[in-house]
Amino acid sequence: MAEAAVLYAVQRLSDLLTQEAVFLQGVRGEVLWLQRELTRMQGFLKDTDQQQDTDDGVRRWVSEVRNAAYDAEDIVDTFMVQPADGGGFWASLKKYACILNRGVNHYGVGKDIEALKGRIIDISRGAEAYGIRTISCTERNRSLTERFRHIRRTSSNAGNEQVVGFEENTKMLIKQLLKDEQQRFVISILGMGGLGKTTLARKLFNSTDVKGGFDCRAWVCVTQEYTTRDLLQKTIKSFQKPKIEDLELMERMTEEDLELHLYEFLEGRRYLVVIDDIWHKSAWESLRRAFPDNGNGSRIVITTRNEPVAMITDEKNFVYKLRFLNQEESWKLFCTKAFPDTADGQATVCPPGLEKLGREMVEKCREESLMSGIR
Numbered sequence: 001m002a003e004a005a006v007l008y009a010v011q012r013l014s015d016l017l018t019q020e021a022v023f024l025q026g027v028r029g030e031v032l033w034l035q036r037e038l039t040r041m042q043g044f045l046k047d048t049d050q051q052q053d054t055d056d057g058v059r060r061w062v063s064e065v066r067n068a069a070y071d072a073e074d075i076v077d078t079f080m081v082q083p084a085d086g087g088g089f090w091a092s093l094k095k096y097a098c099i100l101n102r103g104v105n106h107y108g109v110g111k112d113i114e115a116l117k118g119r120i121i122d123i124s125r126g127a128e129a130y131g132i133r134t135i136s137c138t139e140r141n142r143s144l145t146e147r148f149r150h151i152r153r154t155s156s157n158a159g160n161e162q163v164v165g166f167e168e169n170t171k172m173l174i175k176q177l178l179k180d181e182q183q184r185f186v187i188s189i190l191g192m193g194g195l196g197k198t199t200l201a202r203k204l205f206n207s208t209d210v211k212g213g214f215d216c217r218a219w220v221c222v223t224q225e226y227t228t229r230d231l232l233q234k235t236i237k238s239f240q241k242p243k244i245e246d247l248e249l250m251e252r253m254t255e256e257d258l259e260l261h262l263y264e265f266l267e268g269r270r271y272l273v274v275i276d277d278i279w280h281k282s283a284w285e286s287l288r289r290a291f292p293d294n295g296n297g298s299r300i301v302i303t304t305r306n307e308p309v310a311m312i313t314d315e316k317n318f319v320y321k322l323r324f325l326n327q328e329e330s331w332k333l334f335c336t337k338a339f340p341d342t343a344d345g346q347a348t349v350c351p352p353g354l355e356k357l358g359r360e361m362v363e364k365c366r367e368e369s370l371m372s373g374i375r
Helices: 001-021 028-046 056-079 088-130 136-153 166-180 197-206 208-213 228-240 244-252 256-266 279-286 327-338 352-374
Strands: 185-190 217-223 271-276 299-304 317-321
Touching: 001 028, 001 056, 001 327, 028 056, 028 088, 056 088, 136 299, 166 185, 166 208, 185 197, 197 271, 217 228, 217 244, 217 279, 228 244, 228 256, 228 279, 271 279, 299 352, 327 352
Parallel strands: 185 299, 185 317, 217 271, 271 299
Antiparallel strands: none
């Protein structure tokens, strides 16, 4: 949906203008222009909802708008780092790493913005040529905004994150997942925000060995705001990848029906489910009845920053508590983020002129995280 893509790009540009102003010297005016023009195009897009069904030219114009929005997002990504695990040491480290890298790319970004401006001007002229008129879309934007807030809150990006300092423990946890124990059991990954719980769980989830060890897998993100019905629906969707007609049927099902449907689907299968970012005991209690113990080696992984939550299960449970990175591990992570060199993301050598500043940044991040961990 092009309108949704444009709205998301506008929101990202707004975030960039408010959060990263210090890095926009020389291009702030251009970023404001992009934000303003994309916002204007949202009004045009509403007028194309029916036209593009019958007009190939309008359909191509909508596609050009969508691609321009994606390119605007790419520009924002050059300036912004969005950690997957909610802040803390890793978030600070990624941000500082990005600072050193931005200076190198700033000139190129300015050229990219100029090129995108030219395309958007041409796209705007195309709207006039096709007789597309702008329509106020305040109410439509409000619902789309809420939808994207929900997506940001609940998605779990499956990118190829580097797990520095966890290599041996990752191997150990994979062995826990694949060992011969046939009774279903829970692995809890415990740690304060920003230590890398989600990243570590993602490494386990995407491991080739783990993928081959289970009949089916699901990833469910909980967060602080949830309903049992929503959690059950998300779990079913992750396991089954339902078709549109199945989704419509799920919307009419009661909470009890959803629980029974999930239980019956999993019964007889060796399954793995990751329940990411559990804040409250009630979230686990609302789901546990839907996970059968088939005696065939099924596994559940939860991530939480709350120790009582990590210990709540009254069944076989393995708790892994994340530690802080030491100085050399922190430096390795910093170099991986600031100076990626190869396709697999391995770090190159930090330029000698930046090493002193870089190590000071790393130590500052470590001190802040250690202090927040003992408060």
